[in-house]
Amino acid sequence: MTAHSSSDFSSRPPSSIPQSVEYSVVAKNLSKTYGASGNNVRVLNNLDVAFPQGQFTAIMGASGSGKSTLLHVLSTLDTADEDTKTSIMIDGNELYGKKDAELSRFRSEKIGFIFQAFNLIPTLTAEQNIELPAGLSGQSVDTLWKNQLIRSLGLSERLAHKPAELSGGQQQRVAICRALLTRPAVVFADEPTGNLDTHSSREVLELLREASQKYGQTILMVTHDPQAASYADCVVLMKDGALVNQVDNPTRESVLDALTELGEEQ
Numbered sequence: 298m299t300a301h302s303s304s305d306f307s308s309r310p311p312s313s314i315p316q317s318v319e320y321s322v323v324a325k326n327l328s329k330t331y332g333a334s335g336n337n338v339r340v341l342n343n344l345d346v347a348f349p350q351g352q353f354t355a356i357m358g359a360s361g362s363g364k365s366t367l368l369h370v371l372s373t374l375d376t377a378d379e380d381t382k383t384s385i386m387i388d389g390n391e392l393y394g395k396k397d398a399e400l401s402r403f404r405s406e407k408i409g410f411i412f413q414a415f416n417l418i419p420t421l422t423a424e425q426n427i428e429l430p431a432g433l434s435g436q437s438v439d440t441l442w443k444n445q446l447i448r449s450l451g452l453s454e455r456l457a458h459k460p461a462e463l464s465g466g467q468q469q470r471v472a473i474c475r476a477l478l479t480r481p482a483v484v485f486a487d488e489p490t491g492n493l494d495t496h497s498s499r500e501v502l503e504l505l506r507e508a509s510q511k512y513g514q515t516i517l518m519v520t521h522d523p524q525a526a527s528y529a530d531c532v533v534l535m536k537d538g539a540l541v542n543q544v545d546n547p548t549r550e551s552v553l554d555a556l557t558e559l560g561e562e563q
């Protein structure tokens with residue numbers, strides 16, 4: 298399975314994507330401009346992207362190429378520029394132009410976030426933080442899955458601790474556990490292994506792969522690490538706000554080659 302963009306690396310814009318593939322994240326005419334007029338930066342410019350359901354995609358590219366911006370806008374945490382032709386569909390739902398309350402309900406039911414600001418609630422324990430989204434969206438917790446996540450992420454001994462009593466890496470693992478617990482349709486992860494040691498990174502990447510392969514969740518992960526990207530089904534490369542290349546069934550070596558071809562410092 299592959300990701301598709303209408304930018305120059307692919308001759309297959311979303312409209313011509315094979316019908317047999319189901320896409321869980323599809324955006325059309327996506328633009329994002331930061332700053333006031335006269336002093337603005339257009340980071341995404343009429344981007345069309347489509348990510349298949351159940352695919353684990355890594356997004357790579359030079360610093361400043363727009364990776365985090367794409368994740369924020371696709372996940373509705375940030376708003377895209379106003380344009381009547383813009384569309385952001387997740388799991389079959391049109392989200393562009395929807396009101397905050399509706400978006401926040403949708404996010405709590407369908408989306409898992411693993412972002413660099415972990416957004417853990419300081420007054421709650423690790424376990425309470427992990428269960429918070431499930432509680433908010435009224436979903437019951439699958440105890441077996443919860444225990445597997447806690448064990449895999451090495452959090453068993455830390456559940457009663459508040460975030461301030463946890464290391465950065467432990468806080469990150471709590472955020473990952475929280476994002477995966479309800480098996481959301483789509484998981485957006487921005488450098489999820491950024492703070493982690495090699496062992497924890499491997500556990501996290503294997504969990505993300507399992508989430509996609511076993512549970513059909515769609516994973517979009519920004520990373521600078523070719524080794525982390527090799528866990529994905531597909532790597533897409535960004536340059537100046539566009540998707541310019543992709544590597545299917547990536548290995549560390551094929552990702553490194555593609556990055557060299559991209560010709561930019563990571």
Ligand SMILES: Nc1ncnc2c1ncn2[C@@H]1O[C@H](COP(=O)(O)OP(=O)(O)OP(=O)(O)O)[C@@H](O)[C@H]1O
Nearest residue numbers: 331332338340358359360361362363364365366367
């Ligand atoms: N809130 C903001 N206001 C103004 N400019 C911004 C804002 N957020 C990002 N930018 C700019 O948009 C561009 C893309 O940033 P973005 O964070 O999406 O890149 P990135 O590829 O994720 O980079 P990195 O790998 O360093 O995290 C950069 O030039 C950045 O300076």
